Amino acid sequence: MSHAYTDGLDAGVVRYQCCDDCGAWQPLERHACRACGSLQLHWRDAGGLATVYAVTEISRAPADAFRPLAPYTLVLATLDEGPRVMGHAEPGVAIGDRVRAGFLRFGEGTLLRFLRE
Amino acid sequence: MKATYVRGTGNTRFGRIEGSTPLTLMAQAADAALADAGLARADLDGVLCGYATTLPHLMLADRFCEYASLRPAYAHGVAAGGATGGVMAMLAHELVRAGRCRHVLVVAGENRLSGQSRDQSIQTLAQVGEPQAEVPNGASVPAYYALLASRYLHETGMDADALSGFAVLMREHAAGHPDAHLREPLSLADARAARPIATPLRLSDCCPISDGAVAVIVSAERGAGTPVRIAGAGQAHRHQHLGAIDDVMQTGAADAARRAFAEAGGDVEGIDCLAIYDSFTITLVMLLEELGLAPRGQAHARLHAGEFGRAGALPLNTHGGLLAFGHSGVAGGLMHLAEAARQLAGRAGERQLSKRRRALFHADGGVLSSHVSLVLEAMP
Numbered sequence: 487m488s489h490a491y492t493d494g495l496d497a498g499v500v501r502y503q504c505c506d507d508c509g510a511w512q513p514l515e516r517h518a519c520r521a522c523g524s525l526q527l528h529w530r531d532a533g534g535l536a537t538v539y540a541v542t543e544i545s546r547a548p549a550d551a552f553r554p555l556a557p558y559t560l561v562l563a564t565l566d567e568g569p570r571v572m573g574h575a576e577p578g579v580a581i582g583d584r585v586r587a588g589f590l591r592f593g594e595g596t597l598l599r600f601l602r603e
Numbered sequence: 604m605k606a607t608y609v610r611g612t613g614n615t616r617f618g619r620i621e622g623s624t625p626l627t628l629m630a631q632a633a634d635a636a637l638a639d640a641g642l643a644r645a646d647l648d649g650v651l652c653g654y655a656t657t658l659p660h661l662m663l664a665d666r667f668c669e670y671a672s673l674r675p676a677y678a679h680g681v682a683a684g685g686a687t688g689g690v691m692a693m694l695a696h697e698l699v700r701a702g703r704c705r706h707v708l709v710v711a712g713e714n715r716l717s718g719q720s721r722d723q724s725i726q727t728l729a730q731v732g733e734p735q736a737e738v739p740n741g742a743s744v745p746a747y748y749a750l751l752a753s754r755y756l757h758e759t760g761m762d763a764d765a766l767s768g769f770a771v772l773m774r775e776h777a778a779g780h781p782d783a784h785l786r787e788p789l790s791l792a793d794a795r796a797a798r799p800i801a802t803p804l805r806l807s808d809c810c811p812i813s814d815g816a817v818a819v820i821v822s823a824e825r826g827a828g829t830p831v832r833i834a835g836a837g838q839a840h841r842h843q844h845l846g847a848i849d850d851v852m853q854t855g856a857a858d859a860a861r862r863a864f865a866e867a868g869g870d871v872e873g874i875d876c877l878a879i880y881d882s883f884t885i886t887l888v889m890l891l892e893e894l895g896l897a898p899r900g901q902a903h904a905r906l907h908a909g910e911f912g913r914a915g916a917l918p919l920n921t922h923g924g925l926l927a928f929g930h931s932g933v934a935g936g937l938m939h940l941a942e943a944a945r946q947l948a949g950r951a952g953e954r955q956l957s958k959r960r961r962a963l964f965h966a967d968g969g970v971l972s973s974h975v976s977l978v979l980e981a982m983p
Contacts, residue, residue, distance in 0.1 A: 489735050491735045491736055492735050492739075513844075513846050513847040514733050514736055514844055514846045514847055515733075515735070515736075539754060540750040540751065540753045540754040540757075541750070541753050542746055542749035542750050542752075542753055542801045542802050542803075542804075543799070543801070543802045544741065544742075544743075544746055544749075544800075544801045545798065545799045545800055545801065545802075546743075546745070546800050546801070547741055548722070548725045548726060548729055548741060548742070548743035548746075549722065549725075549726060549741065550722075551741070552741030555741065558741065560740055560741075560742060560746055560750065560801075561750075562750050562754075562845060562846070569846070570846050571736060571846060572733075572736060572737045572740055572742065572750075572845065572846060573740065574740060581753065581754065581757045595739060597739070597740065598740075
């Protein structure tokens with residue numbers, strides 16, 4: 487199914503929504519602006535640079551498809567543009583590390599995977 | 604507005620209950636609550652029913668009422684994740700206060716352990732994550748809470764080992780309850796040596812998946828014994844997904860509690876019994892600290908001082924909480940309310956604490972997404 491965020495990952499960019507009226511970035515996907523309530527939200531391409539906000543190493547994969555990857559590292563990373571996104575990351579990254587978005591084909595889709603800058 | 608009372612409570616044992624279904628479990632818990640309240644089936648004019656992952660249904664309350672031979676004037680299902688039990692109790696409180704109902708049954712239960720595979724259960728629960736940006740990463744509920752934990756430990760300077768003491772305390776409390784899922788003691792060393800699930804969380808930091816049911820009757824009338832009233836209730840809903848949390852220090856827990864105290868009067872200083880949601884040890888620490896029951900990064904210091912134990916100033920989850928009594932979905936969160944009401948009423952049997960006057964119940968659903976606080980009070 488087509489979606490601006492996952493289509494972006496397939497094309498090698500991290501996308502986020504921004505408000506045309508007040509300029510506020512939006513986390514995830516919204517119908518109305520979190521700051522001013524405007525309905526004029528549009529997707530933009532982020533530059534790919536981010537700072538690690540939270541990190542975990544997953545030992546127990548929740549589904550068969552991910553078992554070959556375990557243990558794998560997941561992060562919440564704050565894009566320089568503001569929104570925070572979830573992605574994989576190279577092992578050993580720590581909170582506060584500067585990272586750059588990478589893209590990894592996985593099954594039918596693309597995983598966002600951050601590498602240390 | 605009328606006063607409302609937690610007039611009766613009932614529960615099944617938690618753990619693996621072969622052959623059980625959500626309907627059989629809920630019916631047993633409801634029977635026990637009716638007996639405890641001294642009410643008959645026909646007295647119930649309201650029924651609120653928590654969702655069951657093993658029995659997705661458009662109208663579970665009606666299905667349950669038919670099965671249990673109940674014919675209420677008001678009934679429907681409720682879904683707010685782990686906060687559902689508290690949210691239902693708050694709604695029952697409102698229905699009774701408004702005069703719409705006199706006796707509302709709040710009930711939940713499911714065979715979450717025996718009714719599905721562990722992978723199915725984990726996949727179902729993982730769907731509280733965002734479907735495009737979060738779930739496709741191979742994330743699960745323990746992963747979401749592990750991410751929260753990593754940030755919270757980073758900001759407060761706490762060590763992951765500090766979480767383990769809460770798992771140990773919950774086991775200690777569960778040992779005193781014959782219906783608890785995990786009654787074997789857990790040493791601090793064993794808790795810290797448990798295998799990692801999603802760093803910094805170990806298996807000992809995660810609650811088990813259980814079968815079980817709990818029912819509570821909220822009534823306009825006092826029953827026998829010491830009445831326990833719902834003095835105040837409040838909710839907060841600031842986000843659903845991890846990616847939309849602005850600040851791990853302000854998830855909404857404090858907002859819900861502030862609203863509950865605005866109704867009840869007083870504040871946390873007047874609380875002498877705690878019933879706090881504990882899906883993971885980190886959940887418990889974050890909630891205790893955001894609710895103002897311990898300074899930031901100091902919940903474990905209060906724990907080590909013995910304050911959350913049975914003999915402490917703020918006994919916490921004296922039934923063992925989700926971490927040890929068990930987690931059968933909505934019922935797991937509702938059990939905290941049943942236990943707090945029993946302690947206040949002086950009906951906790953061998954677990955009975957010295958006289959308690961005011962309990963704070965708090966639960967969250969999702970990833971600290973939906974919040975509900977209740978202030979319960981023993982009447983003189």
